[in-house]
Amino acid sequence: MAHIQGEIADMIRIGIVGGTGYTGVELLRLLAAHDEAEVAVITSRAESGRRVDDLFPNLRGYYDLAFTEPSVDALAACDVVFFATPHNVAMNLVPQLLESGARVIDLSADYRIRDAELWSHWYGETHASPEYLQQAVYGLPEVNRDAIKDATLVACPGCYPTSVQLGLIPLIKHELVDLEHLIASAASGVSGAGRQAKIDNLLSEVSDSFKAYAVAGHRHLPEIEQGLADVAGDPVKLTFVPHLLPMIRGIHSTLYARLTAHPEDLQALFESFYAEEPFVDVLPAGMLPQTRTVRGANRCQLAVSVPQGRDTVVVMSAIDNLVKGASGQAIQNMNIMFGLPEGTGLHLPGLLP
């Protein structure tokens, strides 16, 4: 298989920092089907020396690889380094990697917000490398494809932000809605909380239940508002309420906005807006997205409706938080950065049922 180390000389050599979390194992799963890239290095302080397939037995037979202590030299020898870490790791390591010539795709939040003060406000600490914030390209291909091509540092969008932005952008771009009163009622599977030992995410705590959380303020809010404001050319105000779903994978956002104009055919508008996008799928009128139809797939499925023909538009948006919301989108960005067909390794249907 193509992903075995060193097999083919001209493959993209990948380093992964922090490979023991869910975005890490998902990168490995997806890259196992990628013909043009190989994982050369994967780091973990906690699991250093342990075989990757000992921790993740689904990968047995696909990788002959062990976790290693993070080493700038080893990572710098890669063509591209993915950070599959919590925030606060990449911003300390990225400068050295960029200087040594590697390109970086950061799945964490460190370079998503351009305003260092705003970042500090939400993440509760000073940013370690604010000078790179302007250079970082926000990795939402549907918005920034051209900039991504030449980027050396790509900040992959968060999972909620991907889902919410893809749903609202057509409305904003067409200047159809009140930008001051956007609402996102979003819900995520528990894998979005990461592979960390926390009582709150035990099956016994979250199975068979549903709740909102972080209503007073979630870190993805400033990221979404920044992205939407970029599209609008004006500030936007979003009420963002995330919820926790009793399931592993999937994000579903239900988006509400006040129509300020009344286009004849929102369905056609959405279909046309995303007609050329390989990984955004506007469902036919009457169908509604389900997270299960995108499970494991790098795809956002959308539907739009104006209930009772009133002046509130509703958009439904579903992704797999670990794929289009994280690792799949990261690979999509890599494909763009390295001039590969954008869908390389990403054409796998969702796992249904």
Place this chain on the structure above:
Amino acid sequence: MAHIQGEIADMIRIGIVGGTGYTGVELLRLLAAHDEAEVAVITSRAESGRRVDDLFPNLRGYYDLAFTEPSVDALAACDVVFFATPHNVAMNLVPQLLESGARVIDLSADYRIRDAELWSHWYGETHASPEYLQQAVYGLPEVNRDAIKDATLVACPGCYPTSVQLGLIPLIKHELVDLEHLIASAASGVSGAGRQAKIDNLLSEVSDSFKAYAVAGHRHLPEIEQGLADVAGDPVKLTFVPHLLPMIRGIHSTLYARLTAHPEDLQALFESFYAEEPFVDVLPAGMLPQTRTVRGANRCQLAVSVPQGRDTVVVMSAIDNLVKGASGQAIQNMNIMFGLPEGTGLHLPGLLP
């Protein structure tokens, strides 16, 4: 146990029509702990002759009772008859029962909407006994307690309507919000869809997934709008989007409204509004409701928040759809109708975890 037939002469004698669904078995579970009432008759055409505890083995030892063919005579001999049926059953049978002197608590939708034409529009058929619509009392005790006391026919609210109304009423009563643009993003466990053989509700279809449904129009919309308009004294417009949760029990509504006035302390306002209500629990500031903390309990837990201090208020509301959203509320209504302490048989903490 009190529920064994005929034990005490002056107990309330209960008839249940349509006892094979989830609201039926939930009535039986709750009534097993009710000291002042006994189930005398339970009907089912499909399961006639079968023991109740053969169909529902959780009830073994609690009921020595079998399903029977519906008989007006047998039902009319009861003090009160519960309809735990799909819509379109009660409206054909209730007139005879009322005439014979029984009181009726209808858990179905037949008498919830006072306007027969509106009912017909949403339910797709002519109402069979529209002359009883005005007489029916809408069984939301927090709004109609006095009228319920003397009612002969109580129309129990739907599950979504209970959850949504209890969350929005304090805001509406205090004239704090824009009535034209209310939003309810609500989510229900699958038991809300009933105990019917449908592919759509197989575990393999809905487990590990999340979706909106009936976005274009759900039958609970007119019921909610009627209830809120009653409180407001004005028409209201609600955008209501229900979602299906991969779990059995529980409804969670996240309610959004535009503030037209800015009260100093919404938390205190909510706490004070429901201070005397035994089954509405406004959580302390900072806590958010979860469906699991009301699982099996006749209780609505609420929280209120104004994210970022902007002008959108958010209310979270959680109930067990089968208890406060159906069978528990029905028993609460019965207690009120028969002059019992309102909480008789209903003081059971939720099942957590």
Place this chain on the structure above:
Amino acid sequence: MAHIQGEIADMIRIGIVGGTGYTGVELLRLLAAHDEAEVAVITSRAESGRRVDDLFPNLRGYYDLAFTEPSVDALAACDVVFFATPHNVAMNLVPQLLESGARVIDLSADYRIRDAELWSHWYGETHASPEYLQQAVYGLPEVNRDAIKDATLVACPGCYPTSVQLGLIPLIKHELVDLEHLIASAASGVSGAGRQAKIDNLLSEVSDSFKAYAVAGHRHLPEIEQGLADVAGDPVKLTFVPHLLPMIRGIHSTLYARLTAHPEDLQALFESFYAEEPFVDVLPAGMLPQTRTVRGANRCQLAVSVPQGRDTVVVMSAIDNLVKGASGQAIQNMNIMFGLPEGTGLHLPGLLP
């Protein structure tokens, strides 16, 4: 409600050590419906000072109680002290409590195994109060009811041991099976692993999956073998394989044994064996137990079968691990110890669906 502190002078005053786990909150849920007992003290080092209903919002309105630091004096002033702790807590504290006159019901493993060496072998440490092992009564009422009445120290059986023993005892008592080759293929919901921060029990790790664990040796094995040997009057050998179910509550054991005698009617034998037992329910022939029919209930449901009429008998046994497998059985023991009707507070049907 009866459980509010100090309401009635002659109620049983209860102390709970370690009330923040799942058996702790389950004791509180069940005791809320117990008319003859009140919780006077509940301890937790980690949560000292926090209100019980802040940690467990399902209990709001039922307890006006906060966790306190463990204090021997405060506990010794109770009539009975429940240990809802991991092993290795009770064995250090129990001697002082017994000396001060309190009676103790230990839900942990500390006093279940009479042989201190065997205990040390499986629990990896020296027993702190081996002199109490002989005095401790194994709290399986169906076997030891008389001894429990006068016990000062009751060691409640583990969850798996309750389920397995109740299923096998009729066969062993009637000398029907080969004692050298018993097999228990048992499966538990995740709540059996406790309310502890462990990656292994995250929803993302265990939902939608199934596995065996501890095949080489589980700590409940020696407890089960001791209990069955007591009944047999001879040593027994059990192959015990526990499995982890993707759900919160419930244990189901499928028990296999070689028939050495062929009774005419095993169904009748089981029914007769447990005819007088209030909390063991042998299902009618043809019905099989499900964990959901005992969810939240203090009940073991059993079925017996001899597939193909060969010489292997199969027994199915279902309990709620937190009720009949822990807190419910503990209260059943308390009722016996204090001369109350055995079912006081325990007559609640399972929560279905």
Place this chain on the structure above:
Amino acid sequence: MAHIQGEIADMIRIGIVGGTGYTGVELLRLLAAHDEAEVAVITSRAESGRRVDDLFPNLRGYYDLAFTEPSVDALAACDVVFFATPHNVAMNLVPQLLESGARVIDLSADYRIRDAELWSHWYGETHASPEYLQQAVYGLPEVNRDAIKDATLVACPGCYPTSVQLGLIPLIKHELVDLEHLIASAASGVSGAGRQAKIDNLLSEVSDSFKAYAVAGHRHLPEIEQGLADVAGDPVKLTFVPHLLPMIRGIHSTLYARLTAHPEDLQALFESFYAEEPFVDVLPAGMLPQTRTVRGANRCQLAVSVPQGRDTVVVMSAIDNLVKGASGQAIQNMNIMFGLPEGTGLHLPGLLP
């Protein structure tokens, strides 16, 4: 993509009968990644005319195909026809297809049991084409690879039989166990029950619960006993107890046998037995299979243990019932029949988490 109709002239042309069930959609998902085959025809009486991706939106973009009424002519024009139907369909249609030169891979039970009388006993009807039973090759590649190569009719094993046989065969082949007293305690996700409208398989009925079923006799029993007897060269007796898991995919079998010989190293024996098998993975000592590590993958993971060094051996076996237990194995058989590398289209890691 390779699966679009007619793209490449020399691809294997596939017909699928009964494509609306879970094995049907799983064939489509897997074949979307198969470079050497295309789906030319897919039939369904109930959904005739409907686009495949309208019923299964995970397939949008992968298939430009609609369900059609079954037509022998259209199917006979295919190189191979898969039956993804309930039993009792293939046995009526297969003779005509074989006569017209197509090869058939039957995922149903119609040709699995060679003895027509035994088949009739378990399936409750007369077999429609018993003359083909001897010609049918049982499609377990690990046993019958050579015969499959030239087969015109392959009967794919059932899901339980695949899991149980792969676990027991090494023990039987090495003559290590008592053939008269084999035990299989197996558990399946609900997708094994198919995509049919049945109350019993509603999420509200089977979620958060666990039960044994068909203890008195399951149709997979004679199939397993036939397969094991073939390997043993002697009759075998198996006690087979299936259980229903509250999850979608996955089968886990825990197999118990009495050792009649005591090999030095069962771990090495298992590893060596399956060393050359691409889709059977004996885990390293100390690891136990989980269904989640094979979710979506064509793989059986195994572990073997002798608890307490006694004389009962335990084997754990995990597969995805829809992949190695059905559609994946069917494609594996197709690859063998058409001389392709056996793993074509099947090298996808399991979806974890």
